[in-house]
Amino acid sequence: MEELNALIEVTAEVLSEVALSADEYQLIVEKLGRAPNAVELGIFGAMWSEHCGYKNSRPLLRLFPTTGPRVAQGPGENAGAVDIGDGLVAVFKIESHNHPSAVEPYEGAATGVGGIVRDIFTMGARPIAILDSLRFGPLTEARNRYLYHGVVGGVGGYGNCLGIPNLAGDIFFDPAYSGNPLVNAMCVGIAARDDLMRAKASGVGNLVLLVGADTGRDGIHGATFASVDDPEKSHRGVVQVGNPFLEKLLLEACLEVLQTEHVVAMQDLGAAGLTSSAVECASRGEVGIEIDVALVSRRESGMSAYEVMLSESQERMLVVVTQEGLDEVRAVFDRWSLHSDVIGRVTADGLIRVLDDGHLAAEIPATLLTDECPTYTREGVESPATVELRAFDPHVLPDLGVGDAPSPHDALLRLLASPNIASRTPVTRTYDSTIMTNTVIGPGQGDAGVVRIKGTERGLAMKTDCNPRYCFLDPYLGGLHAIAEAARNIACVGGEIVAITNCLNFGNPERREIYFQLKRAIEGIAAGCRAFDAPVISGNVSLYNQSGSAAILPTPTIGAVGILDDVRLHARSAFRDGRTVFLIGSLGSTLGGSEYLAHIQGRTAGSPPSIDVDLERAVQEMTRRAIRQQFVVAAHDCSDGGIAIALAESCIGGKVGGRFDLSSISAHNDDRVDQTLFGEAASRVLLQAEIGREGEIEALCAESNVPIVKLGKTSGSTFALERILEVSLSAIEDAWSSTMV
Amino acid sequence: MRFAVITFPGSNGDHDALKAIELGLKQPVESVWYRETDLTGFDCVLIPGGFSYGDYLRAGAIARFAPIMDAVAEFADAGGPVLGMCNGFQVLTEAGLLPGALLPNGSLQFRSQWVTVRVERSDTPWTSRIDDGAVLKLPIAHGGGRYFADPETLSRLEENGQVIFRYTDSNGNLDPDANPNGSANAIAGICNERRNVVGLMPHPERAFDSLIGSDDGLQVLNSVLGVDNKVVAGR
Numbered sequence: 019m020e021e022l023n024a025l026i027e028v029t030a031e032v033l034s035e036v037a038l039s040a041d042e043y044q045l046i047v048e049k050l051g052r053a054p055n056a057v058e059l060g061i062f063g064a065m066w067s068e069h070c071g072y073k074n075s076r077p078l079l080r081l082f083p084t085t086g087p088r089v090a091q092g093p094g095e096n097a098g099a100v101d102i103g104d105g106l107v108a109v110f111k112i113e114s115h116n117h118p119s120a121v122e123p124y125e126g127a128a129t130g131v132g133g134i135v136r137d138i139f140t141m142g143a144r145p146i147a148i149l150d151s152l153r154f155g156p157l158t159e160a161r162n163r164y165l166y167h168g169v170v171g172g173v174g175g176y177g178n179c180l181g182i183p184n185l186a187g188d189i190f191f192d193p194a195y196s197g198n199p200l201v202n203a204m205c206v207g208i209a210a211r212d213d214l215m216r217a218k219a220s221g222v223g224n225l226v227l228l229v230g231a232d233t234g235r236d237g238i239h240g241a242t243f244a245s246v247d248d249p250e251k252s253h254r255g256v257v258q259v260g261n262p263f264l265e266k267l268l269l270e271a272c273l274e275v276l277q278t279e280h281v282v283a284m285q286d287l288g289a290a291g292l293t294s295s296a297v298e299c300a301s302r303g304e305v306g307i308e309i310d311v312a313l314v315s316r317r318e319s320g321m322s323a324y325e326v327m328l329s330e331s332q333e334r335m336l337v338v339v340t341q342e343g344l345d346e347v348r349a350v351f352d353r354w355s356l357h358s359d360v361i362g363r364v365t366a367d368g369l370i371r372v373l374d375d376g377h378l379a380a381e382i383p384a385t386l387l388t389d390e391c392p393t394y395t396r397e398g399v400e401s402p403a404t405v406e407l408r409a410f411d412p413h414v415l416p417d418l419g420v421g422d423a424p425s426p427h428d429a430l431l432r433l434l435a436s437p438n439i440a441s442r443t444p445v446t447r448t449y450d451s452t453i454m455t456n457t458v459i460g461p462g463q464g465d466a467g468v469v470r471i472k473g474t475e476r477g478l479a480m481k482t483d484c485n486p487r488y489c490f491l492d493p494y495l496g497g498l499h500a501i502a503e504a505a506r507n508i509a510c511v512g513g514e515i516v517a518i519t520n521c522l523n524f525g526n527p528e529r530r531e532i533y534f535q536l537k538r539a540i541e542g543i544a545a546g547c548r549a550f551d552a553p554v555i556s557g558n559v560s561l562y563n564q565s566g567s568a569a570i571l572p573t574p575t576i577g578a579v580g581i582l583d584d585v586r587l588h589a590r591s592a593f594r595d596g597r598t599v600f601l602i603g604s605l606g607s608t609l610g611g612s613e614y615l616a617h618i619q620g621r622t623a624g625s626p627p628s629i630d631v632d633l634e635r636a637v638q639e640m641t642r643r644a645i646r647q648q649f650v651v652a653a654h655d656c657s658d659g660g661i662a663i664a665l666a667e668s669c670i671g672g673k674v675g676g677r678f679d680l681s682s683i684s685a686h687n688d689d690r691v692d693q694t695l696f697g698e699a700a701s702r703v704l705l706q707a708e709i710g711r712e713g714e715i716e717a718l719c720a721e722s723n724v725p726i727v728k729l730g731k732t733s734g735s736t737f738a739l740e741r742i743l744e745v746s747l748s749a750i751e752d753a754w755s756s757t758m759v
Numbered sequence: 760m761r762f763a764v765i766t767f768p769g770s771n772g773d774h775d776a777l778k779a780i781e782l783g784l785k786q787p788v789e790s791v792w793y794r795e796t797d798l799t800g801f802d803c804v805l806i807p808g809g810f811s812y813g814d815y816l817r818a819g820a821i822a823r824f825a826p827i828m829d830a831v832a833e834f835a836d837a838g839g840p841v842l843g844m845c846n847g848f849q850v851l852t853e854a855g856l857l858p859g860a861l862l863p864n865g866s867l868q869f870r871s872q873w874v875t876v877r878v879e880r881s882d883t884p885w886t887s888r889i890d891d892g893a894v895l896k897l898p899i900a901h902g903g904g905r906y907f908a909d910p911e912t913l914s915r916l917e918e919n920g921q922v923i924f925r926y927t928d929s930n931g932n933l934d935p936d937a938n939p940n941g942s943a944n945a946i947a948g949i950c951n952e953r954r955n956v957v958g959l960m961p962h963p964e965r966a967f968d969s970l971i972g973s974d975d976g977l978q979v980l981n982s983v984l985g986v987d988n989k990v991v992a993g994r
Contacts, residue, residue, distance in 0.1 A: 174869050178900070179810040181771025263769050263813025355768060448869045452898040452965050452972065453808075455775045460972075470970060472778070586970065 026056045036063025042392060049386055057324045057372060057380040061387065064290035064328060065297055068561050071391035074527040075559040078537055081544045082554040088516055089553055094302075096137040096217055096286065098555025099209070100517045102581055104474045107211045109143035112151070112204035112482070112521040112577040114560035118257045119201040123168025127201050128176035128260040129332050134205045135180060136286035139269050140335070142215035142276045143207030146454060147469055148177045150187040150203045151482040151521070151575045155196030157437060157759075165199045172260075173203070174448040179262035180269065183457055184449035185467030188482050191437040192622075194490075197565030202521040204577040206480055208471060215276055217285035217295075219303035219338045219364050224282050226307060226362040227344075228292070229351055230268045230334040231261065232317040237291070237330025264333040264356075271354035272335060278350070280343020282364075287334040293327045295336040296362075297370055300384040307384070309362035312375035323372060323379040338364060396527065398534030408491050410623035412609035418691045426691055427743040429618055430662055431753040433696060436617040439659050439667075440757035462671075464590040465510035465655050468582065477585025479513030481578050485658070486571035487611045488626040493535045495626050497542025497574050498549075502634050502700050503657060504578035505550045509638035510653040510703060512588040512645035513580035515550055520557040520576050525569025527561050535572040536561075543574060549631040550638075552578065589645045591654040592671030593732045598707045599668075599678065601661065602719055602726045603637040604630075606686035607697030613658040614696035629700040636722045637701045644705060649714045652706040662695035662739060664704050665729070666750050669737055675747045678730035679740040691742060706732070760984055762788040763801040765831070765847075767822045772808030772845060776964040780805075783967030783977050786984070793825040803840040803884070803983050804831060806847030808900070808962060818861065818903050819849035828854055840884035840983050841956040845901055848948070848958030857951055857958045858916065859908035865941025869902040873972065874939055876924040876947045876961055877931045883923055883950050884986040885957040885979050894931045895924075895975040897961035899939055904960035906942035906949070913943055924948030924959050 026032065033043055036059055046062050047053050054062060068074055084092040090107045091099035097111035115130025131148060138145045150173050155162040177184050182205070219226075237258040275281055283303065285295040292309065300307040311326040321329075337358075339347045344360070351358040365371070370387065372380040416423045424432065433439060446461035458477055459468035466481035483504040489496025505515040520543060525532040547553055563570045582588060593599065609615050610624025644650045652672070656664040661680065669676050680694050687693040707715050712728075719726040730740075738744040762780045766773045773790060780788035791798070798804060812821035822828070828850075835841050835856055843851040851857040864870055878886050878893045889895075908916065916922055924947040928934045938945045940960070948959025963976030 178869055178871075178902075179769070179771075179813065181774075181809060261813070263810060263815065266769055266771065266810070266813075447872050450869070450871045450900040452871065452900060452962070453771065453775065455778055455965050455967070455971055457971055472782070 036060055037067055038063050042066060045392060049390060050382065055380065057327060058382055060324050060328050061293050061380060061382060064293050065387040066391045068559065069289050070294050072559055073391055073393050074561060075522065075536065076393045077395045078540045081540055083544065083547045084553050084555065086553045089555055090211055091214060092555050093557060096140045098517065098519060099141065099214055100555060101211060102478065103476060105211055106471065107209055107214060108206060108478055108579055109138055109141045109209055110204065110206040110519055110577065110579055111137050111556035112202055112519045112575060113137065113558040114521050114523060115201045115203060116198065116523065116560050116563055119169055119199055122257040123165045124172040125257055125259050127169040127172030129258050130201050130203045131173055131176040132260045132262065132265050132332055133288050134203045135182065135265065138205045138207035139272055140215065140217065140284045140286045141209065142213045143209035144273060145182045145205050145207045146456060147206045147467065147480060148182050148184045148203065149467065149480060149482050149577060150184065150201065151484065152187065152189045153195045153200035153486065153573060154191050155193055156191055159196060162196060169199065169201055170445050170448060176260055176262045178450045180266050181453050183451045183453050185451060185457065186461060186481050189442060189445065190486060192486060192571055194568065194571045197568065198563045198570050200523050200570065200573055202575045204482055204519065206478065206579060213276065215281065215284050217283050217299050217302060219283045219299040219305050219307060221282055221340065222305065222364055222366045224338050224340055224364040225344055225360050226309060226364065227337040227339055227358050228314060228334060228361045229337055229356055229358045231264055231331050232315045232357065233326055233329045234317040234331045235321065235325055235329060238325055238328045258330050258332045260332050267354045267356055268333055268335060271351050271356055275347050275350045278343060278346055280339050280347050281337060282340065283338040285336045287336060289330065291327065291329045297384050297387045299336060299338065300370060301388040304368065306365035306367040306369040306371065307362055308365050308371040308373065310373040310376065313359055313361040315357050315359050323374040327372060396533045397530060398537050399530040400534050401531035404491065407623045408625050412615060412624050413688065415619060424618065426695060427745060430666065430743060430745065431749065433614060433617060433659050433663055434666060434750055434753040435757045436613060437757055438613055439663055441755045442758065444758040458585055458588060459511055459590060465507040466513065468511050468585065468588055470585045475584050477582035477588065479508045479511050479580040479582060481507045482575055483507065484573055484575045486573045487616060487622050489539055489572040489574060490622065491611045491624065492626050493538035493572055494542040496572065497539035498546045498629055499626065499700060500574055500576040501543055501546030501550060501552065502629055503655065504576045505552065506638055506655050506703065508578055508580035509641045510589065510655050512642060513582045514642060515552045515578050515580040517555045518547065518552050518576050518578045520554060520574055522559045523563055523570060523573040523575065524561050525564040532569055539572055539574045549635065587646045587648065589650055589653040591668055592652055593668040593674055593676065593706050594651050594672055595674045596731065596733055597651060597709060598712050598731050599676065599729045600705045600707065600715060600726050601729050602640060602703050602705055602724050603633060603701040604699040605683045605725055605727065607660060607693060607699035609693050609697050612696060612698045614692060627699045634701040636724050637703055640718055640722045640724045641703050641705065644715055644718055649708055649711040650705045651708050654704045656702040656704060657698065660696040660698050666737060668704060669732065669747060670751045670754055674732045675734040675736045676730055676732035677738045677740060680729065682727045760786055760802045761800065762786055763791045763798055763804045764788060765791050765793060765804065765806050765827055767793045767811035767825055769811045769813050770807050770809035772962065772964065776805045776807040779964040779967040779976065779980060784980050791827060793827045795827050796830055798830045798834045804834055806843040806850055808845030808847060811846055811850060818846060819853035822850045823854040832856060835956050838953065838955050840986060842885050843958035844962055844964055845960055848960055849903065851956060851958045856956050857949060858912050859906055859949065861903050862905040862907050863903045864905055870939050871900040872939060874899050874926055874961060875929045875937065877927040879922050879925055880920050883954045883957050884983045886923060886982050887985050888982040889978050892931060894927065894929060895978065896973040897963055897966050897976055898972065899961050901960055904940040904942065906946040908943060916949060917944065919952060921949050921952065922946055923950050923957055
């Protein structure tokens with residue numbers, strides 16, 4: 019123990035460096051029975067950070083339902099897994115890379131993709147799709163344009179090289195993200211259920227192998243960096259640089275070694291590098307791990323034990339192998355030209371022991387770093403300003419065509435050009451979406467991405483969703499909306515949601531109004547999980563997303579996965595010529611929290627739409643049935659921008675005009691034109707009937723008590739809302755296509 | 760007919776090529792590791808897409824030195840049918856088995872989209888079962904697919920009928936908007952003088968099933984089945 023007594027003076031500065039409070043330091047001394055040395059303090063700082071330790075969110079995360087008949091792996095592993103039939107599981111997770119992307123957008127986003135893909139193949143699953151959910155400030159500001167182009171470039175650059183299709187992300191702009199963009203990357207993989215690997219070390223004497231990239235000084239303190247305010251100010255130079263080529267080799271090699279019988283556990287090196295991977299592996303397996311940092315291949319000389327343990331160099335993997343299997347496993351890595359160093363072994367004592375060329379550098383019980391990380395249950399109080407904003411009544415504003423308000427025609431064109439509605443093609447065409455030859459519905463073709471699963475009849479549908487304005491105005495309802503919309507999007511392609519992952523992006527939880535948002539959003543999502551029978555199987559929390567005093571909009575991103583039993587029976591969102599269009603579900607709506615109010619009236623205010631969970635479920639079920647029975651040729655959710663925007667989008671997609679009459683829903687919308695056209699609501703779907711199947715759709719609706727109205731028919735090259743507006747198809751297409759760059 | 764699919768470090772279209780042959784064409788196919796040096800026993804060779812060696816330095820520039828490339832050159836010299844798709848096309852130009860070069864797209868961005876290409880000549884093993892002028896719907900996914908050659912080479916290619924695929928609209932008409940990367944003469948694919956080596960930027964191996972958007976790529980892959988090996992000169 020003497021070697022550990024290289025005591026450091028614990029000043030406020032030292033604690034700030036590792037982002038621990040004085041109380042937490044005292045707790046460490048108490049639990050350890052002595053003062054930690056510098057290496058140990060760094061390890062505690064990383065493991066007790068919000069990013070690794072979830073100290074502010076863990077008590078709240080327990081509110082999520084995480085079990086169900088399909089769940090093969092719930093939260094706590096590198097990723098969750100659900101049974102999808104045919105002996106297969108879908109393995110997926112979403113994770114944030116917000117702080118690195120705010121500083122160096124290309125590499126921040128690229129390594130975000132790299133990290134989440136590693137989480138999936140670590141589980142023994144072949145990654146089959148990437149989705150990314152992005153949030154930026156307005157592109158009218160040069161800094162935001164720089165971040166946007168960098169992030170989009172990084173997502174594409176990394177994913178394209180790996181050869182994984184990018185299927186269905188979402189992008190949203192709001193001034194609240196100006197100093198703090200969000201980059202949430204999701205990956206979905208497929209594995210045989212019996213082949214699932216876990217990151218649970220076991221077998222005393224088994225060897226710990228570090229594989230992949232050499233270790234450098236990049237990214238030291240990334241985990242703590244992600245857990246403090248204002249990353250740009252204080253932490254330049256901690257961002258990692260990605261090498262997707264190396265990751266591709268690592269992916270193939272890891273999947274290959276998992277086919278041998280010699281791998282006991284596998285854990286990727288992400289935030290807090292070797293420290294967290296070794297600690298988590300040992301803690302899950304209730305064993306100890308001893309590592310000698312002198313055995314780690316480095317890309318620069320003179321690195322201390324502290325630096326090696328906390329480096330976040332990318333494209334590295336920790337693999338626990340049996341002694342007998344070592345040669346065979348290393349031969350596979352050699353074949354893929356990858357380094358593999360034996361850096362330690364599994365021990366029985368439950369300790370994380372770090373040696374530096376044989377000299378003891380740190381020794382901490384593994385569970386002290388994980389299970390005994392302090393958690394904080396705080397008191398949340400809603401901000402009075404939010405209460406006031408929510409009380410705003412949009413009806414005080416003049417209706418379209420009255421006073422200062424624009425005409426319906428101008429409002430439609432302006433909304434189609436809104437950055438939150440406009441065509442995503444300029445982004446999605448830079449992402450490979452056809453590789454792996456599974457893509458049935460690619461980006462922009464439907465409300466969710468759909469891939470087939472070769473060798474089966476099935477398909478998987480997937481989508482990320484979150485309306486941050488709803489979450490800001492009413493976090494509970496916003497959380498519920500996020501999952502309802504994700505489930506609805508999956509229903510609109512013909513799938514049924516089976517599980518979700520989530521990425522909870524919020525401001526500083528130590529502020530009461532932020533903690534309130536976090537807690538209420540989690541409660542809303544938990545209610546949604548129960549309502550749609552979709553447990554949370556994995557996720558990630560990103561707090562402290564703020565610059566100065568301004569926090570982001572609360573953004574609990576939902577990544578949903580659903581199943582199509584027969585992938586041939588799917589629907590896209592583009593209308594076809596000469597067919598009838600119906601609206602099913604809620605006929606009424608509200609302008610509260612709407613894109614119309616934000617973009618045209620410049621207000622984020624009002625109460626977001628309510629959700630009738632029973633109606634929502636019925637609408638989704640009815641949509642799915644109509645698709646499976648091939649009664650419909652197109653289905654499209656009405657979300658941002660309301661019915662008028664949804665109709666326009668489906669017409670643009672199908673390159674066909676149409677005449678639609680909204681008078682039958684006008685009374686449900688207070689007889690206001692703005693609300694009828696652009697009001698938003700949950701539980702609303704546009705269905706276009708196959709010729710001759712109109713009656714069957716109406717009968718299905720009657721059977722399930724789902725309201726239905728006939729809106730009109732597609733034809734020609736004019737987009738008309740009867741007695742309200744008439745515009746050429748090319749004009750709406752131009753408006754929709756010209757915003758994004 | 761026995762197909763070989765070369766896998767370099769960083770290839771990511773090898774799996775698709777294997778599946779297209781196995782599921783689409785229902786022919787025997789094997790993956791061949793880049794360190795191999797022998798292609799004996801194979802009837803044709805596919806060089807797949809991806810980012811061989813990370814596309815570091817320049818797409819295809821390092822792959823041309825891989826051990827298997829000598830065997831590919833010998834196979835081509837003997838008249839064997841070789842098809843390079845996307846990165847495979849880039850590798851073939853870098854290796855000197857096809858003329859010209861592939862530069863960064865005119866947009867300077869990666870482009871992933873469906874395109875239509877017109878088949879200019881059916882007198883190659885990879886187009887033998889397609890009518891001249893037929894239009895195929897295929898996906899592209901590349902950052903460096905702008906075909907370039909010096910003016911003399913370009914005219915020689917045109918005179919010799921070595922331009923095999925050209926970007927057109929869906930009716931087979933030339934249209935600058937249909938050229939996704941700014942390729943010279945809207946060239947999407949070419950062959951060597953002997954006509955047995957063909958390279959193209961679009962992905963026929965990703966278009967083998969209408970469920971995933973198109974099965975037009977099968978016409979390309981299927982064509983080689985109609986080739987009598989003895990007819991391919993020199994074999």
